[in-house]
Amino acid sequence: MKIKHLHHIAIICSNYQVSKAFYIEILGLTVINEIYREARQSYKLDLALNNQYLIELFSFPNPPKRPSRPEATGLRHLAFGVENIEKETIYLESKNIPVEPIRIDEITGKKFTFFSDPDNLPIEIYEV
Template identity: 60%
Template sequence: MNFKRIHHIAIICSDYEVSKDFYVNKLRLKPIREVYREEKESYKLDLALEGGYVIELFSFPEALSRPSYPEARGLRHLAFEVNDIEECIIELNLNGIDTEEIRLDPYTEKRFTFFQDPDGLPLELYEK
């Protein structure tokens, strides 16, 4: 194997317009391409961060919920690296997004916190 990096993360949302607003207007990820796939009754929105392709946001009419939270098998959370965690928390809170208390990683001594997307997907801010 000659893996170079993670290419993208795919997220299936329950309400496409709500999630699109969250990721584009509140988290300020840049839309690259949006398509409606009529045969699947599904939207697909490609999003970038710092010029790099990172998230595919999907909608499906009959998507199932996760069986349990937060320790279900699968992706545990998606972490965004930030320069100033407190500045990001203020901006998230001003956009109506609740955040947990700041924690300290005992191994790296870096600060981090969690918040959720509209479907409850755990997202993390990790200070550089």
């Protein structure tokens, strides 16, 4: 297999409008395409970061909850690289988004921290 790059990450949310606002207004992703699929009673929102297709945000009627913490099998978190973690932490907190204390990666010596999306999906920011 010769994988060229990560194509996208699919996320199912419980409240489409709340999650849409979070990923666009808080995280700054841009909309590529948005459709409503009547047969599935589902929105599909394609989002990009720096013009790169990155996330498919789906809504479905009554999706089941998925365990996130304590650590559960499956996707652990999304991680985004940032230049200044303190600045981004202050920004998130100004939007009333709780952020964990900044930690240092014991292997790389880089700063990182976590916060959550509206459905409690862990999101990491990592200073690059």
